[in-house]
Structure formats: structure tokens, C-alpha cells
Amino acid sequence: MTNNAAQIRVAIIGSGPSGFYAADHLLKQRESKIYVDMFERLPTPFGLVRGGVAPDHAKIKSVTKLYSRIASHERFRFFGNIEFGTVVSRFDLSEHYHGIIYAVGAQTDRKLGIPGEDLPNSYAATEFVGWYNGHPDYHDYDFDLSGIKRVAVIGVGNVAMDVARILARTPEELYGTDIAGYALETLRHSDVEEITIMGRRGPAQAAFTNPEIKELGEMADADIIVDCENASLDELSATHLKKARDRSAIRNVKILQSYVDRGLTGKSRRIVMRFLVSPNEIIGTDKVEAMKIVMNELYLDENGNLRPRATSEYETLPIDMIFRSVGYRGVPLRDVPFYDRWGTIPNADGRVLTRHEGRERLTGNYVVGWIKRGPSGIIGTNKPDAIETANCFLEDLLNGDVLQPLDTRDESIVEMVRMRKPTFISFDEWKILDDIELRRGAESGRSRVKFTTVEEMLEALGKVPEMAGAGK
Numbered sequence: 001m002t003n004n005a006a007q008i009r010v011a012i013i014g015s016g017p018s019g020f021y022a023a024d025h026l027l028k029q030r031e032s033k034i035y036v037d038m039f040e041r042l043p044t045p046f047g048l049v050r051g052g053v054a055p056d057h058a059k060i061k062s063v064t065k066l067y068s069r070i071a072s073h074e075r076f077r078f079f080g081n082i083e084f085g086t087v088v089s090r091f092d093l094s095e096h097y098h099g100i101i102y103a104v105g106a107q108t109d110r111k112l113g114i115p116g117e118d119l120p121n122s123y124a125a126t127e128f129v130g131w132y133n134g135h136p137d138y139h140d141y142d143f144d145l146s147g148i149k150r151v152a153v154i155g156v157g158n159v160a161m162d163v164a165r166i167l168a169r170t171p172e173e174l175y176g177t178d179i180a181g182y183a184l185e186t187l188r189h190s191d192v193e194e195i196t197i198m199g200r201r202g203p204a205q206a207a208f209t210n211p212e213i214k215e216l217g218e219m220a221d222a223d224i225i226v227d228c229e230n231a232s233l234d235e236l237s238a239t240h241l242k243k244a245r246d247r248s249a250i251r252n253v254k255i256l257q258s259y260v261d262r263g264l265t266g267k268s269r270r271i272v273m274r275f276l277v278s279p280n281e282i283i284g285t286d287k288v289e290a291m292k293i294v295m296n297e298l299y300l301d302e303n304g305n306l307r308p309r310a311t312s313e314y315e316t317l318p319i320d321m322i323f324r325s326v327g328y329r330g331v332p333l334r335d336v337p338f339y340d341r342w343g344t345i346p347n348a349d350g351r352v353l354t355r356h357e358g359r360e361r362l363t364g365n366y367v368v369g370w371i372k373r374g375p376s377g378i379i380g381t382n383k384p385d386a387i388e389t390a391n392c393f394l395e396d397l398l399n400g401d402v403l404q405p406l407d408t409r410d411e412s413i414v415e416m417v418r419m420r421k422p423t424f425i426s427f428d429e430w431k432i433l434d435d436i437e438l439r440r441g442a443e444s445g446r447s448r449v450k451f452t453t454v455e456e457m458l459e460a461l462g463k464v465p466e467m468a469g470a471g472k
Helices: 017-026 064-071 090-094 124-131 158-168 171-175 183-189 208-217 235-244 247-258 380-399 410-420 427-444 454-460 463-469
Strands: 008-013 034-039 076-079 099-102 123-124 152-156 194-199 222-225 269-275 277-283 292-299 306-318 321-325 351-353 361-367
Touching: 008 017, 017 034, 017 064, 017 380, 034 306, 064 076, 076 090, 076 306, 076 427, 090 099, 123 124, 124 158, 124 183, 124 321, 152 158, 152 306, 158 208, 158 269, 171 183, 194 277, 208 247, 235 247, 235 292, 235 306, 277 306, 292 361, 351 380, 361 380
Parallel strands: 008 034, 008 099, 034 076, 099 361, 123 321, 152 194, 152 321, 194 269, 222 269
Antiparallel strands: 277 292, 292 306, 351 361
16 A cells, blocks of 8 residues: 555645645544645645735635645645646656645636637736736736726626726725736726626626625725616516525625616716626727627526526627626646536546546545536635545545555655756745735835746745756
8 A cells, every 4th residue: 555554645736725625624634644735836825815816805815824824734735836737747646645636726717709709908807817916827918908998897706896896996095905016007007987897697696796796886986887777677587586585696686776876976987787788799800999799688497597598689889898707617637537518627526537427436536626616606615615525535545445655755755846846835935935025015015015927936935947847
């Protein structure tokens, strides 16, 4: 089995919330002394909490304090700047670990699938979010907002709300946050006057949470516009909402309806909410100039769910820039099963299956978070999800149905990683970067000033950036 049977080892791929919740549950087990190693593609941990949560939502980001406490456990190690599939493979990890847990999230966006979608100034919300959050993958993107008057945000989830809110914030509101410096400067010179948020279904089916829609009505220099038609419920929605007793949806509708009689108050920007509309075509020659939209109506499908369908009514809106926020999807990992239709790793309660339609397991391989269930829920949703998967591993461990590694020694794993990538980052080294970011923020009156490239991080730690590709 292993030359040190007392050391049960689990590798977690990805360092977002689901990965940390899985690590926490495993480390708390008294019956089995489990060692957890977390591998992260970037030098920085925390996944979308660092790279996806909006900079003006500092309270949500504070969950990283919990993750740091988990990382301080004596049986936890962090290997940052290590990409699964290139630096280390599933075969490599199978030689050293009893279980491998994939916690890589949903890293790309869904397309609209309409003409003109690839015109300049038509973007995925994921790109904009990564850019203003200082994610290294999006550091070199250019979102020039000078001369941009009208922006459309397609989608009514929390990410769409974040995009609209950041576009509508004043530079003064954003200055104290951890928004990337280059993004703050770009937004300072923004000419955006109107942001239209569009949902294909009605207000009762919107996916944003109560705090998100409430925030849009509290902007320092942006009015929110919701007309009576867009705040009203059709008969099907009203009936469905009454039966479902969905308190969050009911509250969303009430908040939207409270905006109807507000009118304009003289603020320099406007946020317009529109429902039951879908983009049909993006129009332009060298860049986005307009968008053709179709009016929708709701109907009950064979399963009793409310679905939108297009009518024969169309409208063309002058638009200068578009952000689509219609869902995330996972991307395949090397040598790991993948179900392309859903963008997830096929699994049964977190146990990886060799294919979606089958029942055959990939022994010792597990999955958590969005790559397990699809892009749904909030940060806290990942905790029960991760516990479910971790319990599957514990059950399999008890039954002897896990990987049988050849070498679980501490030094053998570190030696493998160092040989493949000398510039890997430990959690102690991340804490050095964290301290530098916080200190730079304090010096400039901000919460933190982020490193936004891997090269900057390595240089700050005295590592040689040119070696970052070693072993690939």
C-alpha cells in the first residue's frame, strides 16, 4: 500500500472556497490523521474570493481569514504557481496521494450564440471581472471606456449586478477598495452614462440576491430606472411565486417595484432594468454600435417550469459596449473525465465517474464546487457540497477503496514539485505577498494594492521569473 500507512494524504486541485471547505473537513477528522496538500495554478490562493468577488464587497472577501486559519493547520500545505496537467499530472499525484479532489471551479463563460457576438467591445463579464480584480490572466486586457455612453449587461445574476455597479460607481467610492490600479484609472475616465441590465425572464425569476438589487438603488451618482411594465408580474409568475413562497424572489420583486416611482434625481448615470428581453443580434461594422432584442413571454413547460420564448416583437437599441453574463462553465482537465454538455466533471455525490452516462468510478478521484454541480449558489453553498464529497472519500478510505500510493513521504512530494517548478509558492510566501499588498494599500489610503502579474509576485519573493516555466 504505502511505506507509511499512518499518513493518509489527499491532494486538492484549486484553492477556492470549495477546496478549503473540503480541506477543513478532512483535517478535522479524529479517526484518520489526514494530510492535505493544495495545488493552485496561481501564486495566490482563494480563487474567486480574490479574483471574482467585487472590490466594493470587502465584507464577503473577509471569509479568507477563515481559509487562512485552515491553511495554518500543521497537516496542510499549499503549493502555489503549480498548474495541474502541465506541472503535475493525475498520474504523478496518484503515486503520492490516496485521494485527489478537483476544486477548479467553472473558469470560462457561456456564449450568447448570436450574430455579432465577437465584435470589438463585446465581452464576457468574466473578462471584465478578472480585469478589475487584478487577476493575472486579464492584466493585459484593455477596456477603454472613454467615448462609451451606453453599456448593456446581459444577465440578471449577481455577477451582472457587480459589473453594472462597478461601472456606475464613482472613482471616490472605488478608491479605498482593492480594485486594480489600472482599472481604477480607466474607470476614472469613463464616459458611461447609461447601463441597461437585461433578463430573458421576468423579475420574479431573476437570480440576483436581495442585497445586490438593493445596492443598485443606493448608488452615489447613479439613478435606477424600473418602469411599471418591467416591475409587474405576469399571471403565470404571480401564481408561481404565490405557490413557491420563495421569500428571496418575493423580496426582489418588492424592491424592484419600489423603484418605479423614483424618477431621475439628477445623478450623472442611469441603471435601467429590463426583463423578458433577449439579445437577438449585435450590430456594428468595426465595433458594437447597436443591439437588436426580442421581447419574450413566459410559458409552463412539461415539467411545470416557467420558460421564456420569443415573440414577434423586436427593438433595436443604440449600444456602445456589451457584457454577457449568462453563466459560467468548467473546462476540461488533462486526463480527467469531462461532460461537455454541462461543463462539469461527471460524478455521483462527488465521486468522479469515467463518463456521465455510466456508473464506473475513477477510484480515488473526487470533485467539489462548481466543477461538480455547475455554477450555482453563493460562497457558503460550497461548504455542504464539499463536506458531502469529503465524506465520500472517508467512506472509501474505510473500505479500502482509494488510491494506493507508492510514496507518501513529505520530502518526496516536495522534491517532485521543486524539480518540476522551482518557483512554486508556499503559504508562508503567500503571506509575505499579502503583507506587501496590505502595506502598499495602507501607504496610499486603500485597503490593499494587489500584485496583478505572476512576474511581479515572483520578483517580490526574490524568485527568478524566467524559471517559471521550468519543468513544463
